[in-house]
Amino acid sequence: MAAMAEPIIELNGVKKVYDKGVVGLKDINLTINQGEFVVIVGLSGAGKSTLLRSINRLIDITAGDILIAGESITKAKGKKLRLLRRNIGMIFQSFNLVKRSSVLRNVLTGRVAYYPTWKSTLNLFSSEDKNRAYEALKQVGLEDKVYTRADQLSGGQQQRVAIARVLTQNPQIILADEPTASLDPQTSHRIMEDLKMLNEDHGMTVVINLHSVALAREFGKRVIGIRGGEVIYDGAMADTPEAIFTKIYNGGDEND
Template sequence: MIKFENVSKVYPNGTKGLTNINLTIEQGEFVAIIGTSGAGKSTLIRCVNGLNNITQGNLLVNDTDVAKLKGKELRQFRRHVGMIFQSYNLVPRATVLKNVMFARVPDMNLFKVIFGLFSKEDKLAALDSLNKVGILDKAFIRADQLSGGQQQRVSLARALTQDTDILLADEPVSALDPVTAKEVMDDFKRINEDLNKTILLNIHHVELALEYASRIVAIKKGEIVYDGPSQNVTKEILDEVYRKEA
């Protein structure tokens, strides 16, 4: 479970990222965060795994107080929260399989990391994750030889290999063409339903958010202006979320 209690985030330059956020996400939910650029979508996502520190309030992830985590404790916590980035964050010259196995690096000693001595268990887990996202046949191809959609699937497989119950995604399909974006969203939906993974993603494609997510959280100027089922989102709500202030 992810629970925001009166959470605010103010950046060092004084910019308000989030203001008084109260939000609870139960295990197994598929939640999409929508809003204009700069509304606070990425800020909210990145608070969950401590990439952004909150300024005030409480943020609990499976009963762990994220704001209190520092150093080694924070790094250990992040192993249990998968993160998928817009830019894929892959090692281009490494194979797809190695990129996925890198999810296990934090649990390995330095010698094994330097020489890439992954265990049989690591390899099997990585291959299983690649199979779940439909690119098992690409396991021994270099990551930089894949299309954008395939690279994002590698990123998703890497997150699955962390064996976490929570997957965060920061604009995972914004760099993809419409057809490929739907294919990647299909992967998210299948993982959510088949594996009961909590999916929390921010997305600027409103139509994809409404089609795939069961719950929509709309943010405007760092505040939640709608939180409810995707089927209850109306044109009036969207007009309010995306209306430019005079």
């Protein structure tokens, strides 16, 4: 249990102000430990995506610092930034696949950060990494789709390809931004089971934005409530009463 207490993501006084003074995040202080499964909930526009995208510097914060395994990603540049990002997998609502490429080629992009640009551009991946990609597809039940074009798959299958890509990348951290938002309930449940597999079987720290309180309750071990760019709740899911979710979604100002 001692390993669980090792901080892997730390946000210290994080603020994000967009153009025209729109505040995305207000003084966020959070520590997420290695191996946690954290669910972030809140209304659309509450700051969930801004928070997630700040962690791997898809967007730059206005003030504060974000540490990944004790190192500042906020201040990192060049090779250092690439190495920190290599350790962070990202799963998007929109799947983010190259639709005209095969499933295998999409999954192999999880290894791109481990190769010189010219090799990945020419698709010169090692047989070891091709096997790694195939094994990842087996774990999400898509080994029969290896050479299928990504745009021939259903939405749920495309998201599972995205999960296999992250598994192939082998990061310590997975950030998932509304990965079930465009999927039906049964498919959404399957995707959450796959994320749980990455967390429990591979020890990856999962931080996921969700709209569905039911999915959050079923899969999340820790819940963070965001409202108006602020953390208004942070606790163990097992100890979180329904009233807290009501507060996160209905309490306070309605203008965020």
